[in-house]
Amino acid sequence: DADVTQTPRNRITKTGKRIMLECSQTKGHDRMYWYRQDPGLGLRLIYYSFDVKDINKGEISDGYSVSRQAQAKFSLSLESAIPNQTALYFCATSDRREVHEQFFGPGTRLTVL
């Protein structure tokens, strides 16, 4: 969805480096999410945020941290990247209202050597 953007789109880094993935949205949604996808699998939730001051761990948060700089921006950091964090990372947003539909960004393909 063009309303949710992610940077960078592709990144190759080395073991031990710190990496930040950024997500911005113009949908005006309060809720933002980070997911990871491994080859041949569905997506798994890393972190989610219901507003700027409400950040929560998902099912696979170890090795990751996040920052919600503003309603429209949600960043994911890998403090010390390791090869098994090689994956496709997606940001998503949803509205707080009754409709729970989530909208996804284009993804960031991260390779850790």
Added chain:
Amino acid sequence: GIQVEQSPPDLILQEGANSTLRCNFSDSVNNLQWFHQNPWGQLINLFYIPSGTKQNGRLSATTVATERYSLLYISSSQTTDSGVYFCAVSNGYKLSFGAGTTVTVRA
């Protein structure tokens, strides 16, 4: 979390054929979405359908919430329909994804 099973895991179609993809889930849900992941990895929202039936062009979907399943229909398939189709469900905020159905449409 909610368990999501998709079938079949793989589907090979001749262009013009029709097909049905199935998604079973283990608990009541307030969100069910179907996505198409294209060869570039992008997730395309197809349907938001926690219950009922919707149609969008050659695609349609039906969710029977009381029986905990959803069906995605592809009619008159085209090569551009190739990719992986994911079903994802939620009963709160966290989407649980199935493993996907890989569809290959041959010309």
